[in-house]
Amino acid sequence: MNILVFNAGSSSHKxxxxxxxxxxxxxxxxxPPNPLWEAQIDWQQSPPLLTALGAGETVEIELADDDxxxxxxxxxxxxxxxxxxxxxxxxEIDVVGHRVVHGGRDYQESVWIDDGVRxxxxxxxxxxxxxxxxxxxxxxxxxxxxxEVRQYAVFDTAFHSKMPDAAALYPIPQAWTDIGIRRYxxxxxxxQYCSHRAAQLLDRPLADLRLVTCHLGNGxxxxxxxxxxxxxxxxxxxxxxxxxxxxxxxxxxxxxxxYLMRERGYxxxxxxxxxxKESGLKGVSGLSSDMRQLKPAMDKGHPQAKLAIDIYIHRLxxxxxxxxxxxxxxxxxxxxxxxxxxxxxxxxRVCRSLAYxxxxxxxxxxxxxxxxxxxxxxxxxxxxxxxxxxxxxxKQYWQLRR
Numbered sequence: 001m002n003i004l005v006f007n008a009g010s011s012s013h014k015x016x017x018x019x020x021x022x023x024x025x026x027x028x029x030x031x032p033p034n035p036l037w038e039a040q041i042d043w044q045q046s047p048p049l050l051t052a053l054g055a056g057e058t059v060e061i062e063l064a065d066d067d068x069x070x071x072x073x074x075x076x077x078x079x080x081x082x083x084x085x086x087x088x089x090x091x092e093i094d095v096v097g098h099r100v101v102h103g104g105r106d107y108q109e110s111v112w113i114d115d116g117v118r119x120x121x122x123x124x125x126x127x128x129x130x131x132x133x134x135x136x137x138x139x140x141x142x143x144x145x146x147x148e149v150r151q152y153a154v155f156d157t158a159f160h161s162k163m164p165d166a167a168a169l170y171p172i173p174q175a176w177t178d179i180g181i182r183r184y185x186x187x188x189x190x191x192q193y194c195s196h197r198a199a200q201l202l203d204r205p206l207a208d209l210r211l212v213t214c215h216l217g218n219g220x221x222x223x224x225x226x227x228x229x230x231x232x233x234x235x236x237x238x239x240x241x242x243x244x245x246x247x248x249x250x251x252x253x254x255x256x257x258x259y260l261m262r263e264r265g266y267x268x269x270x271x272x273x274x275x276x277k278e279s280g281l282k283g284v285s286g287l288s289s290d291m292r293q294l295k296p297a298m299d300k301g302h303p304q305a306k307l308a309i310d311i312y313i314h315r316l317x318x319x320x321x322x323x324x325x326x327x328x329x330x331x332x333x334x335x336x337x338x339x340x341x342x343x344x345x346x347x348x349r350v351c352r353s354l355a356y357x358x359x360x361x362x363x364x365x366x367x368x369x370x371x372x373x374x375x376x377x378x379x380x381x382x383x384x385x386x387x388x389x390x391x392x393x394x395k396q397y398w399q400l401r402r
Contacts, residue, residue: 001019001020001021001094001095002017002018002019002036002087002092002093002094002095003017003018003019003020003093003094003095003096003097003394003397004016004017004079004093004095004096004097005017005018005096005097005098005099005390005393005394006096006097006098006099006135006138006139006142007098007099007389007390007393008098008099008131008134008135008137008138011042011043011044011218012040012041012042012043012044013040013041013043013071013072013075013134013138014038014039014040014041014390015038015039015040015075016035016037016038016039016390017035017036017037017038017054017079017086017087017093018033018035018036018391018394019036019086020033020394031370032388032391033391035390036054036086037052037053037054037055037078037079037084037086038052038053038054038390039051039052039053039075039078039084041063041071041072041075046065047062047063047064047065048062048063048064048065048071049061049062049063050062050063050071050074050075050078052075052078052084053084054078054079054083054084054085054086055083055084055085055086057083057084058084059078059082059083059084061074061078068134068137069137069140069141072137072138072141073141073145076090076141076145079093080092090145090146091146091148093146093149094149095149095150095151095152095397096142096146096149096150096151096152097110097151097152097153097154097393097394097396097397098113098135098138098139098151098152098153098154098393099135099154099156099189099389099393100121100131100132100135100153100154100155100156101128101131101132101135101155101156101157101186101239102121102124102127102128102131102132102155102156102157102184102186103120103124103153103155103156103157103158103161104120104123104124104127104157104180104184105161105180105182106120107120107153107155107157107158107161108158108161108162109155109158109399110152110153110154110155110158110396110399110400111152111153111400112150112151112152112400113139113150113151113152113153117153118136118139121135121136121139121153122136127184127237127238128238128239130239130276131239135153139151139153152396152397152400154189154392154393154396155188156186156187156188156189157184157185157186157188158188159185159188159189159191159192159223159230160183160184160185160186160188160191160223160230160233161184162229162230163183163185163229163230163231163232163233164231167183167231167232167233167326168182168183169182169183170182170183170236170237181237182237183233183235183236183237183241184235184236184237185221185223185230185233185235185236186219186221186233186235186239187215187219187221187223187235188223188230189389189392189393190213190215190336190337190387190389190392191213191215191221191223191225191230191233192230192392193387193388193389193391193392194211194213194215194334194336194385194387195209195211195213195223195225195228195334196228197370197385197388198211198213198332198334198383198385201370201372201383201385202331202332202372202381202383204331206227206228207227207228209225209226209331209332210224210225210226210327210328210329210330210331210332211223211224211225211226211327211330211331211332211333211334212224212225212320212323212324212327212330212332212333212334213225213334213336214316214320214333214334214335214336214337214340215336215337215340215387216316216335216336216337216338216339216340216343216346217246217337217338217339217340217387218245218246218247218289218338219239219245219246219248220234220242220243220244220245220246220250220316220337220339221233221234221235221239221242221243222234222242222243222316222319222320222323223323224323224324224326224327226327231326231327232322232323232326232327233323234250234319234322234323240275240276242319243312243315243316243319244280244281244311244312244315244316245280245281245289246280246281246282246289246290247276247277247278247279247280247281247282247283247289248275248276248279248280249275249279249280249283250280250315252275257271281294281308281309281312284304284307284308284311285297285302285304285305285307285308286304287302287304287305291309291338291339291343291346292342292343294308294309295309295343295345309345309346312346313346313349313350313353316346316350317350317353317354320333320350320354321354321357324357330357330380331380331381332380332381332382332383333351333354333359333380333381333382333383334382334383334384334385335347335382335383335384335385336384336385336386336387337387338387340384341384341385341386341387344365347361347373347382347384348361351382357379357380358378358379358380359374359378359379359380359382360374360375360377360378360379361373361374361375361378361382362374362375362376363375365384369386370383370384370385370386371383371384
């Protein structure tokens with residue numbers, strides 16, 4: 001069974017191929033199997049860069065700036081051509097799973113893709129304009145090159161779709177709620193994987209755990225997970241709400257927008273660009289959206305880099321406290337994503353500020369894989385878990401087979 005996973009993000013496109021038996025593997029402690037092949041297109045590079053790994057080899061290919069379809073075609077070629085080839089032909093792929101950011105109210109679980117699903121993903125583009133189009137492009141690319149292969153969609157919003165109304169609904173006129181304006185939440189695939197992995201690492205039933213999962217990358221969100229359900233989260237109607245992010249502002253006073261439109265002449269398109277592309281760490285620091293560049297700048301005395309990190313941590317710890325309140329307590333705090341996994345500064349400062357919850361870190365971290373970094377006597381466990389959205393998407397195939 002060859003399962004190809006397409007994971008289209010706002011700044012990159014990741015794909016991988018899992019070669020598995022007919023049954024879902026039961027590996028030790030839930031550790032995901034390694035993909036047979038994987039590739040990533042980094043759209044933040046200029047020109048965009050395709051990196052593919054397979055058959056023990058790595059290749060890097062510079063791509064045209066504006067030809068998305070050709071980039072996907074070149075990525076698929078590395079599956080069966082050149083040094084990274086692991087298949088003799090694309091027709092050996094049995095099924096393709098796609099990450100789709102926004103499923104709206106209609107999709108609360110993974111589904112096989114048909115014309116109706118394609119139309120729904122397109123209809124929801126205004127709610128996820130940086131993501132849903134990329135998912136459709138990926139689906140279309142498979143339609144063109146592997147017309148007979150079945151495809152399924154795994155929605156980032158699905159894990160949050162059963163939040164209680166008190167968390168999911170905004171205090172707005174009922175007429176707005178009736179047309180679908182509500183809190184959907186995102187990064188659900190990552191939050192779901194991390195909650196299951198946390199239960200494995202702690203050797204406790206997931207149903208008994210109160211977890212706050214922190215997905216911290218270019219986009220950032222938190223989820224309060226209880227009983228294998230997301231009961232609260234920080235992102236809302238769109239991925240702009242909530243925490244400060246790489247280039248996104250997160251939550252701000254909505255009157256700022258009406259002020260800028262009325263007094264400064266901003267258009268909706270200008271506001272959308274400023275809030276999604278020019279805010280967050282990038283906007284405050286004036287340097288970069290990348291924590292790996294901001295920390296050295298802060299250490300060298302750059303005041304705006306320090307301010308950006310201070311705001312980021314202030315909002316993150318406030319968000320964690322809010323999620324903890326929704327849970328009525330906390331058993332484990334989970335960090336994942338590029339920043340969550342690799343930036344000890346963020347984890348340490350956040351956890352120190354939450355000592356009143358009984359969180360205490362070990363004096364020294366050990367290991368680089370999934371791990372518990374809390375002190376032995378800490379009342380709350382603190383886990384670092386490698387993001388495995390691709391494997392979570394692949395696993396959904398077995399759910400759909402039932």
